[in-house]
Amino acid sequence: MAGKSNLDADQGNVGSHFTEDGKIGGTAQKVGGPFDKDGTVGKEFTKDGTIGGAAQNSAEGKPLFDKDGAIGRQFKADGVIGQVGEKVGGPFSSDGGVGKHFNADGTIGGAVQDNLGSGKK
Template identity: 45%
Template sequence: MSSQRPQDSNPRAGVRSSAGMTGSTQTPANKHLGQDKPGVFDKEGAIGKQFTPEGALGGAAQAIGGPLDKEGAIGKQFTPEGSIGGAMQDKMGGMKKRSN
């Protein structure tokens, strides 16, 4: 029995995987790559979602109620269909393409 290595192997090469490229494995660090994401002022973006009834600012207005409620005279202007919220959604909202 011989324990010699084949001539073409590199002893420093280590174990090689045949599973494909490392980048093809989805991890928390790369799960966003190649996907669209909402812009920051979009109703689903980092800033825009704060103005929804579930967000920090919109939720506080909902708690106060009255004219600040999402159906109130002031609050309805901040919805995506309202004059202020709609303008923000049209001008700064939408999806942003992420590169690979």
């Protein structure tokens, strides 16, 4: 449900330049290496990356701490922070004694979702 914000990668006149077919993203694709859409730098500018995701969430009106927002999604099992818990495993995995509390329906994650996110778990 993308809006008509300038930051929207699908419709915005700023965001669309960062897609792999856009002026900036296309140049990065030609340079390749870390600037490729899957490279260390380039992936952060995609809709799922840290920078691109924050811009896209802003364009769509998602709160940063929502379970799908730029910060909140980092706590999911496949997010930057959540991956650490998954690698450590045991109590820190997403279904472990500690990690489960950070899920959107967990004690900590649920409170964040209710108070800083969209409120829908």
